[in-house]
Amino acid sequence: MKTLLILGGGTAGTMVANKMSHHLDPLEWRIIIVDENETHYYQPGFLFIPFEIYSPSDVVKPKRDFYPSNVEFVHSQIEIIEPDDNRVRLTRDNRAIDYDYLVIATGSRIVPEETEGLTDNGWRENVFDFYTLEGATALNRFLKFWKGGRLVLNVAEMPIKCPVAPLEFLFLADWFFHERGIRDKVELVYATPLPGAFTKPKASSILGDMLKDKNILVEPDYMIMEVDHDKSVIRSYDEREVPYDVLVSVPVNMGSEVIDRSGMGNELSFVPTDNHTLQSENWENVWVIGDAADVPTSKAGSVAHFMLDVLIENMLRHMEGLDPLPKFDGHANCFIESGFENGILIDFNYDVEPLPGKYPLPGFGPFSLLKESPVNHWGKMMFRWIYWNVLLKGGEMPFESQMTMAGKWN
Amino acid sequence: MTTKEFAGATMEVNEEGFLVDPQMWNKDIAVAIAKEEGIDELTEDHWKVIEFCRQSATDNGAAPTLRQITSGTGITTKELFKLYPKGPAKKVAKISGLGKPEGCV
Ligand SMILES: Cc1cc2nc3c(=O)[nH]c(=O)nc-3n(C[C@H](O)[C@H](O)[C@H](O)COP(=O)(O)OP(=O)(O)OC[C@H]3O[C@@H](n4cnc5c(N)ncnc54)[C@H](O)[C@@H]3O)c2cc1C
Numbered sequence: 001m002k003t004l005l006i007l008g009g010g011t012a013g014t015m016v017a018n019k020m021s022h023h024l025d026p027l028e029w030r031i032i033i034v035d036e037n038e039t040h041y042y043q044p045g046f047l048f049i050p051f052e053i054y055s056p057s058d059v060v061k062p063k064r065d066f067y068p069s070n071v072e073f074v075h076s077q078i079e080i081i082e083p084d085d086n087r088v089r090l091t092r093d094n095r096a097i098d099y100d101y102l103v104i105a106t107g108s109r110i111v112p113e114e115t116e117g118l119t120d121n122g123w124r125e126n127v128f129d130f131y132t133l134e135g136a137t138a139l140n141r142f143l144k145f146w147k148g149g150r151l152v153l154n155v156a157e158m159p160i161k162c163p164v165a166p167l168e169f170l171f172l173a174d175w176f177f178h179e180r181g182i183r184d185k186v187e188l189v190y191a192t193p194l195p196g197a198f199t200k201p202k203a204s205s206i207l208g209d210m211l212k213d214k215n216i217l218v219e220p221d222y223m224i225m226e227v228d229h230d231k232s233v234i235r236s237y238d239e240r241e242v243p244y245d246v247l248v249s250v251p252v253n254m255g256s257e258v259i260d261r262s263g264m265g266n267e268l269s270f271v272p273t274d275n276h277t278l279q280s281e282n283w284e285n286v287w288v289i290g291d292a293a294d295v296p297t298s299k300a301g302s303v304a305h306f307m308l309d310v311l312i313e314n315m316l317r318h319m320e321g322l323d324p325l326p327k328f329d330g331h332a333n334c335f336i337e338s339g340f341e342n343g344i345l346i347d348f349n350y351d352v353e354p355l356p357g358k359y360p361l362p363g364f365g366p367f368s369l370l371k372e373s374p375v376n377h378w379g380k381m382m383f384r385w386i387y388w389n390v391l392l393k394g395g396e397m398p399f400e401s402q403m404t405m406a407g408k409w410n
Numbered sequence: 411m412t413t414k415e416f417a418g419a420t421m422e423v424n425e426e427g428f429l430v431d432p433q434m435w436n437k438d439i440a441v442a443i444a445k446e447e448g449i450d451e452l453t454e455d456h457w458k459v460i461e462f463c464r465q466s467a468t469d470n471g472a473a474p475t476l477r478q479i480t481s482g483t484g485i486t487t488k489e490l491f492k493l494y495p496k497g498p499a500k501k502v503a504k505i506s507g508l509g510k511p512e513g514c515v
Contacts (some may be wrong), residue, residue, distance in 0.1 A: 157477065221497055223476070225488065237491040267481040 002029050005088060008256070010033035011043075012070035012290030012304040012394065013105035014066045015177050018394035019312050021068040031070070032097060034090060036064055036077040041133060042387055043161075045303065048137035051176045052141055056133060058384070063220055066392045078106070081262040083283045093142045101285050101302075101315060104271055106256035108161050108291035108299055114252040115156050117227035127227065127247045130169060131161075139248065143176070144173040148185025149245030154234055155192050158223050159268075159293050161252045161299035162280070166190065167197060167207055168337045171250065174214045175339030187382070191219040191234065198352035204344055206370055210338065240350055253299070255292050261367045269295035276326030276348065279318075287315055297330035297350060305391055306331040331403040333359070337378035343376030345369055360399050362407025369408065416442040426491025428504055434466065443505045449494070452505075456493055458483055463506040473503035473511040 004020060006013045012103035017033045024031065025157065045059035076092030081102070110131045112118045118127065129135035151173060155166050167331045170190055177183040190197075190211065197207040211218055225237045229247075233241040234309065254260075264282075266269055272281040273293040280286035289305040289311050297303055307328055314324035330350030333363050337343050345367045346354035356366040366375050390397065414423045415419060417438035422430040426445075426475045444452055452460070462483045465513060466474040476499040479486050494501040 041495050223491075223497075224488070237487060238496055 001162075003098065003129050004029055004031045004101045004103070004342065005097055006031070006033040006103045006104035006105060007081070007088065007258075008104070008290075008292065009033045009067065009073065010105065010107050010290070011301045012107070012292075012307070012338050013103070013396045014040070014105050014392045015308050016105060016289060016311065017067055017071045017306065017390070020307060020315075026070050030072065032072045032074060033067060034066060034074045034076055034078055034088075034097075035053060035063060036075070036091075036327055038075055040066060040392075042384060043131075044399070045384060046389070047129055047165055047172070048392050049133070050128075050130055050139040050169075051172050052140060052144075053172075056137055058392060059133065061388065069220040072168075078258045079254075079261075080375050081258065081264060083262070083264065083280075083286055086285065088200050093286070099285075100318055101319070102283075102287070103311075103315075104259075104280075104286065104288045104292050106258060106292045107306075108253045108270070110251040111254050112249065112251035114254075115224055115227065116247070117229060118156075118249060118251060120227065121229075122229045122247070123410075124214070125243065127229070127249065128250055129249050130189075131250060131253075139160075142246065144339040146246065148182045149175075150189065150243060151232065151248065152189045152191055152244035152246045153250070153251045154222070154224055154242075155194075156252045157191055160250050162198065163324040164299055164336045166250055170211070170216050172215065172337060178340075182368045188214075189219060189242065189244075190214040190216055191224070191236075192223040193221065193223050195220050202350065202356075203348075203354040203370060207344075210372075214339075253393065259292065265396040267295050270296075274326075275330070276322075276328050276351070277314050277324035278307055278328055279314065279324055284318070287311055287362070295330065298331055298332040299335065301387065302334060303330075303390070305331045305397065306399075308394065309401045314325075327384055327402070329402050331401060333399075335376055335383060337377065337380050338372050341374055341377050342372040343378075343380050344372055345376045345379065347403065347408075352403065352405070355406035356407040359407065362404075426510065428510055429507040432464075432507045432509075435464075438507050439507060443507075447494075447501055447505060449505075453493075455485065455489070459485065459490070459493060459498075459502050460506045462504055467506070467508045473499070473506070473508040475511055477498055485505060 039348045040061050042059040045054045048054040076090040079089040079091045081088050088099050124138040125211055128139040177186045196204040198204040217295040223237045225235050226235050233243045235241050255265050259265040260269045271288045271292055273295055275295045277331040289307050291299040310328040334344050335345050347359055348354040356370040359367045359369050367379055413420050452501045504512050
């Protein structure tokens, strides 16, 4: 019996388990998936919880519901990976698993302790994150009774998963406070390490204009040094102080601790991975998918989905002694919720920045690229259903894995 | 493409003043660019960072990020901001004759 071992049973790991269970002969292969958490979180839904669009029950389901019956699920923390010996050690019962092929899908997590003072007294009182269910729920409780003041959203450092989420948060906050009738009592500030609204020029300028229209102030090139809870200010390395009444932080994002413990990560504990084949740069039977990989594209569920077919094909090729194909192009596409039941869609890859146009059918859409439309908003809301019912199960989606220029204009 | 004179040599630079060809770089040019960026003297610590960045770019094909510099040199972010005020990653990339560090997506 040969073993395919999947580490992490979140978005990417679940998709790989489902796809691979169709491809591998159960008489020859056993597939094992390990995760320390029995609950699957629909992370894109965290964004909506502070604003009462979703409640916590909308974003959680048992992980086991999504694994195929011929895959063994082990509920345990992964202690260490020993890639030179093709072995992984688990915390539970000190179990060790020898593998023939390993898929790393351990995602990324927030590490607020990386920022001085962030988890001091005010943490989850008037300092929040919304990248965890606990953080988003605590923020919801706070905003319910908030009478207004200065809300500062700070991104500590790039890269972060879903790099558009901070913008969406601000757009939704603008809408939410309008609805509550207190928008005139709320100042919204975006302190970002980026030089503007987004990483790529065209999208940055369009999204930057939207921030301006919605009266959201931008503090660009802002590298946070510390949170000074006593004075209620954040301070940057170049000594800029930004005062807040409520601070919403997107803390430093890093790969799983097990990557670090195993000495397999870069300076942020992401795994060095070939940008186009998704094979580990150091071990040929180790493959990496989703947020855990250090590839220079967005960390997003949609990206994990576009990686999936390339990863599966390349692993199957490798099992037959063929070379992997460099097919992954960094394709990402993200719905950006812009408030007032509107949304924007962006579509890009390693080489081509987000451009205006129509998606997925050139000329028709129904989604508009880099432009606000109600259809884009409904796309985002529908995404939750698609995520639970199609995406996780490795079902077919009406999009190509590789980006296309059809239907776009410069 | 614009050109600019550094330490007696004419260099091609992009619209933000970054050298187009990192191969044309030498230490005199670094000193000249640093002066333009408001750094009058390059100390040992400055050079340590520059050398790390040159090496990192040779290995990885791109100028390193702030975190790569701090974890690679052992110099803290705070010290780095003292050495290269305002945006250190960008500033040191420029002085090292490298392209602008890619904004992460
Ligand atoms: C607020 C927010 C909004 C987002 N919005 C969008 C969006 O609109 N569109 C989009 O496409 N994406 C969005 N994303 C990103 C998306 O959720 C992630 O990119 C995606 O879930 C990544 O999948 P993954 O499998 O790589 O990681 P995850 O789904 O995070 O899975 C990693 C798994 O590994 C397990 N694990 C890690 N370490 C260990 C260990 N040592 N032992 C055992 N188990 C371990 C974890 O328990 C987890 O289950 C958003 C994310 C956030 C936080």
